Amino acid sequence: MSCPDAFAWKIFTEAVRGEFWSRWTTDVQMWPTAPWPVCEPGQTENCCSTVEVSNNPDPEHCPVRPDPALGMPAHTPHEPGKAHQVSMEDAAKTDRDGDGSIDWDDVPPELKTAVIGAEQVELVYHNRPMTDYIFANGLYHTDGLGRVFQTRAGVMEHYAPYNGVAGTGPLSQIDLPIRSLMLKANLLDIRKAKELGIDLEKNADYITLDLPKGGNTPETGTYILLSFHISSKDLPNWFWTTFEHVDNQGRCDWIGCNDSFGYVARVSEGPTARDDLPEPADNYVSPNQLEMADGAVVAFDLARTYDADSEMRDGLAAVFKTLGIGTGAANESGTPRPADPAWRNYRLKGSQTNFVTPTGRPTQLGNSVTEAGFTNSSSCISCHARASATEKGLPNLSIFVSDLSDAGLPKSTNGVPAPSWFTTSAYYGVGDQVLAPGLVAVQTDFVWGFRNACPIEVGAQGPHRCAKKD
Incomplete structure (x- = not known):
């Protein structure tokens, strides 16, 4: 809690070393399409x-755990779950720069990250303690999630007002073990890079993975790692952090980038220092801004890169050297290694430990790729x-709220959770009570992955990916 950025780099190294x-x-390996109990x-x-x-990338009945001894798992990257998909064609409708063609330079700056966000694909990973807990408690199918709901409802009714206490017996709340880690990787087909303004010959090297194209196409493609989130259950409400490749366009847009442990920030884009005020700290990169005619800095200059x-810092350099991260020769095999020097090209965007600041202001953390188009409203926590999961084990809420940004794209939520997301203050007909909490x-312990859960009965209500009746 006192050194969140140092802890962010700690779990970065744990994930890479692991x-x-x-x-x-992965999500697909954890939640089979036709699960058995x-x-x-x-x-x-x-x-x-x-x-x-097993390295089976798409198990039908039981969760699996991959093993590198069996080779690189043939994970199929999938489209991110987003409410908006801004295509290149939709974003660039006219030749804005007058060069005779419609290309990346014709995409408005406020839509460039949204286009990249629509083109990227993702893989979500879970470490072994997290996987084992989900399996042991039968939470890899909607039936198990529904049982937790039923038990929780009974606890609310019978043990009120002490309904937050978890005892032994049937699971009444989902509470993953402290050692749990989950990581969401955002990947881009290398063949699309130039189309989206990424010049691989000029830009810093990326971590690359060779993965199948998906569907019925056996062709393998090379993907570059644009960014990734890591979440750790070391805190009751999880610890949240996100990393981006140093050359990502718009990497520090809207909310800036903050890192007090890993790298010294270049503050040349921020406000000019004043003699009567402290010098700017060297941990924060301000969003690129435009200076207005009256000298006030009030407008963002979007979708540009930041100082590479x-x-x-010496502390992170010593950690990388000791653990052998980023210390080897360039690797073009398509299977990453901890020693790949490209790991040195990823920067901490920020860390998050609480819903609000001590003064009540909502904390924010978002990634220009993962939260493309709504970074200015994003809060991981x-x-x-x-x-969440309902009585049928299905998700109750979406990622987005009923509001749009200035660019006309859906916003996510920030600040403290609302009790109405999970409970209703009163309803009729419970036992002898006229009114009782409902x-x-x-809550699924801050893990969206549970929305991938399928029912045990084939054809019962569940996500589109689940097995259907003939």
Whole structure:
């Protein structure tokens, strides 16, 4: 809590050293499309006895855990769950720069990150403690989530007002173990890079992964790692942090970039220092801004890159050297390694530990790729607080709220959660009570991945990806 940026780099190194790309379970591997229940004692058929060690990227019945000894898992990247998809064609309708063609330079600055966000794909990974908890408690299918809801509703009714206390017995709330880590990686097909203003010959090197194209196409493609979120259950409401490639366009737009441990910030784009005020801190990169005619700095200059010559601090340099991160030769194999020097080209965007500041102002954290188009309203902790499951084990809330940004794109939420997301103050007909609190949804411990859960009964209500009846 006192050194969040240092802790952000700690879990960065843990994830890289742990080779998350080949050892951690993805969303698709965690939530099968036609799940079987956990085996009861003596049961051996049509049930799951354990999290199997397998590189199967799309298991049908039981969760699996990949093993690098079996080779690189053939994970299929999927489109991000977004409310808006701004295509290149929609964003660039006219030849704005008059060069005779419609290209990246014709996309308005306020839409460039949204276009990149629509073109990128993602993979979400979970480490072993997180995977084991979800399996052991039967939370990899909607039936298990529904049981938690039913138990929680009973606890609310029977133990009121002490309904927040979790005892032994049936699970009444989802509370992942402290060692849980989840990571969302944002990837871009390398063949699309130049079209989106990314010159791989001039820009700093990227971590690359060779992954299938998906669907019925067996072709393998190379993807560059644009950015990634990491979340850690070391805090009850999780610890949140996000990293971006140093050359991402708009990397520090809207909310700036903050890193008090890893790299010294270049503050040349920020306000000019005044003799009667303290010198600007060297941990914060201000958003690129335009100076107005009257000298006031009031307008953002969007979708440009930020100074790539920032200096790594001695502390992080010592950590990287000791752990062997970014210390090797260039790697073009398509399978990342901890020693890849390209890991040195990723920068901390910021860290988050609370919903609001001590003065009550909502904290914000967003990534120009993951939260493309709504970075100015994004809060990781507030958004993930909305992750929930209803009586049928289905999500209750969306990522977005009923409001639009100045660019006309959906906003996410920030600030403290609203009790109405999960409970209703009164409803009729519970036992002998005329009025009693009602449960709308049970919180899934800040994990949106549970919305991928499918029902055990084939064809029952669930996400589109689930197995259907013939």
